[in-house]
Amino acid sequence: MTTDRETETGGTDSEHDGSAGGLPSDRTASNPNYDGAFDAVVVGAGLAGSAAAVTMAREGLDVLVIERGASPGAKNVFGGVLYTPTIRELVDLDDAPLERYVAEKRFGVLSTEDETAVSLRPGEWHAEPHNDSYTVLRGDFDEWFAEQAVDAGATLVTETTVTGLLRDDDGTVVGVETDRPDGELRAPMVVLAEGGNSLVSEGADLKGRPDRGDVAVAVKEVLEFPDSDDAIADRFRLSDDAGASYHYFGEGAVGDAFGGAFIYTNDDTVSVGLAYRIEDAVTGQPDPERTLDRFKSHPAVAPLVRGGRTIEYAAKTIPEGGADAIPELVHDGAVVVGDAAGLVLNNGVHLEGTNMAVESGYHAGRTVASALADDRTDAAALRAYPESLNESFVVQNLEHYEWLMETVREDRDLLFRDLPRAVADAGEEYFRIDRQPKALHAENAKTRLLRTVGGWRGAAKLAWRYRKVIS
Amino acid sequence: MSTHPKTPDVDNATLEDRLYTVKYEDPGDSHLDVKVPGFCAERCDTDDCVDVCPADVWRKEEGDDVPTIAYENCLECGSCRFACPYNNVEWEYPENGSGVTYRYG
Numbered sequence: 001m002t003t004d005r006e007t008e009t010g011g012t013d014s015e016h017d018g019s020a021g022g023l024p025s026d027r028t029a030s031n032p033n034y035d036g037a038f039d040a041v042v043v044g045a046g047l048a049g050s051a052a053a054v055t056m057a058r059e060g061l062d063v064l065v066i067e068r069g070a071s072p073g074a075k076n077v078f079g080g081v082l083y084t085p086t087i088r089e090l091v092d093l094d095d096a097p098l099e100r101y102v103a104e105k106r107f108g109v110l111s112t113e114d115e116t117a118v119s120l121r122p123g124e125w126h127a128e129p130h131n132d133s134y135t136v137l138r139g140d141f142d143e144w145f146a147e148q149a150v151d152a153g154a155t156l157v158t159e160t161t162v163t164g165l166l167r168d169d170d171g172t173v174v175g176v177e178t179d180r181p182d183g184e185l186r187a188p189m190v191v192l193a194e195g196g197n198s199l200v201s202e203g204a205d206l207k208g209r210p211d212r213g214d215v216a217v218a219v220k221e222v223l224e225f226p227d228s229d230d231a232i233a234d235r236f237r238l239s240d241d242a243g244a245s246y247h248y249f250g251e252g253a254v255g256d257a258f259g260g261a262f263i264y265t266n267d268d269t270v271s272v273g274l275a276y277r278i279e280d281a282v283t284g285q286p287d288p289e290r291t292l293d294r295f296k297s298h299p300a301v302a303p304l305v306r307g308g309r310t311i312e313y314a315a316k317t318i319p320e321g322g323a324d325a326i327p328e329l330v331h332d333g334a335v336v337v338g339d340a341a342g343l344v345l346n347n348g349v350h351l352e353g354t355n356m357a358v359e360s361g362y363h364a365g366r367t368v369a370s371a372l373a374d375d376r377t378d379a380a381a382l383r384a385y386p387e388s389l390n391e392s393f394v395v396q397n398l399e400h401y402e403w404l405m406e407t408v409r410e411d412r413d414l415l416f417r418d419l420p421r422a423v424a425d426a427g428e429e430y431f432r433i434d435r436q437p438k439a440l441h442a443e444n445a446k447t448r449l450l451r452t453v454g455g456w457r458g459a460a461k462l463a464w465r466y467r468k469v470i471s
Numbered sequence: 472m473s474t475h476p477k478t479p480d481v482d483n484a485t486l487e488d489r490l491y492t493v494k495y496e497d498p499g500d501s502h503l504d505v506k507v508p509g510f511c512a513e514r515c516d517t518d519d520c521v522d523v524c525p526a527d528v529w530r531k532e533e534g535d536d537v538p539t540i541a542y543e544n545c546l547e548c549g550s551c552r553f554a555c556p557y558n559n560v561e562w563e564y565p566e567n568g569s570g571v572t573y574r575y576g
């Protein structure tokens with residue numbers, strides 16, 4: 001078993017020569033002949049890659065994880081909540097760099113001036129394991145999770161970019177090309193965990209370039225509050241390690257676009273950002289940065305973020321094509337996991353991806369170990385990976401909500417613009433204080449809502465159309 | 472009286488200041504390019520790469536045939552690559568750990 005302790009402990013500033021301690025001395029930085037030294041190469045040390053690496057290393061495989069960033073997580077961005085049921089099975093989370101557990105979920109619909117929100121603070125969420133929902137920062141968490149893979153026996157090299165795949169005469173993937181000198185590296189299996197901007201998988205024709213209607217562009221800021229130590233606890237009504245996850249929809253969040261915005265509380269920072277379809281970003285909607293400015297200045301949002309100093313600005317693309325957009329996951333000698341496989345659920349209520357990444361990495365890792373035990377790397381021997389993924393929550397959830405995206409797209413103006421306005425107006429009317437009887441206000445509020453949805457018949461149709469959101 | 476007399480001011484950082492929060496190591500050459508300049512010059516009149524970019528990497532001034540690329544601003548999201556209707560964006564990962572490094576992510 002070979003472990004690269006230098007890389008593990010080297011941090012972001014030290015030099016990495018790509019050599020792995022413990023390998024035979026003929027393998028040097030200028031001649032890194034690792035061919036055949038590893039059973040599997042994992043491309044990318046994000047959550048999917050490290051989950052696969054932990055799983056395979058525990059199964060006794062020699063695993064090499066190649067990360068293009070200076071450290072795991074250095075190139076990674078996400079909204080901010082990690083769901084941990086599977087991670088908790090794989091590693092001990094006690095020492096993990098978790099920020100806060102999610103004690104409140106808030107869903108707010110924003111018109112340009114108004115907010116109408118539903119907030120949930122179940123008492124149960126204060127008890128461990130806190131509904132397996134924690135805010136994290138990927139720079140910390142991914143580095144820690146990759147260390148768990150190294151502790152399990154995997155080798156990690158950073159600052160190394162995989163530029164392509166090696167194939168034999170039959171087309172079977174037999175290794176990777178990297179940007180290191182003589183950087184070809186042969187191994188029986190390659191796990192592609194390179195994220196949503198998956199150049200290697202696309203370049204090797206393992207998947208096509210996703211349609212821009214299936215990809216969202218996201219921007220995020222991490223804010224700190226230099227003038228107020230208690231800003232986060234006070235503004236979000238939090239104590240101890242409790243945290244909040246706020247989600248926003250409607251034109252006050254992302255304008256005319258199809259998407260949403262968010263605020264998540266970290267330990268002593270707040271993550272604020274938004275995501276919307278690239279298809280919309282290229283039409284009328286202002287660019288992502290301007291849209292973020294506008295969201296932060298919304299009357300319902302500004303009090304939460306005012307005085308915040310931006311300590312990081314980040315951007316990412318999110319594959320949101322759902323079950324129909326999942327590419328072929330197994331190939332001769334290779335499997336695709338995580339964002340690269342399009343495993344992201346965004347139905348407006350559940351915004352999940354990292355748990356799907358971990359789950360896919362886990363199933364892929366188990367399948368690779370099992371196939372290699374039989375001396376096989378062909379796609380047929382790897383079918384257990386997509387099959388187990390199909391039976392898991394990952395594909396079941398994606399398929400359950402597959403209908404939603406298309407339906408929401410058809411109803412976009414109603415759901416994101418007209419209805420939020422009507423709900424805010426109806427609320428204003430319903431609670432209006434004057435010298436009129438309450439019954440009159442209630443009637444007016446009802447009329448306002450019904451007019452927007454097309455009467456009782458329209459309301460019934462709408463309820464029927466969206467019944468599966470909560471079923 | 473305005474509807475929201477007391478909405479607090481939010482001082483949004485400029486893009487320059489925002490980009491300054493991110494550690495960046497220059498790979499020396501651009502990891503971004505256009506595949507066929509002729510597509511931009513002759514076919515494209517929507518400049519979707521410019522509209523989508525969260526970091527102002529893609530820029531087109533009046534009269535430019537092809538966008539200029541400030542690759543040093545790039546946050547490596549890849550949105551330009553998906554946005555281009557002609558699949559005309561050449562995108563490579565920056566080499567050897569160069570490019571952007573996020574501290575928080």
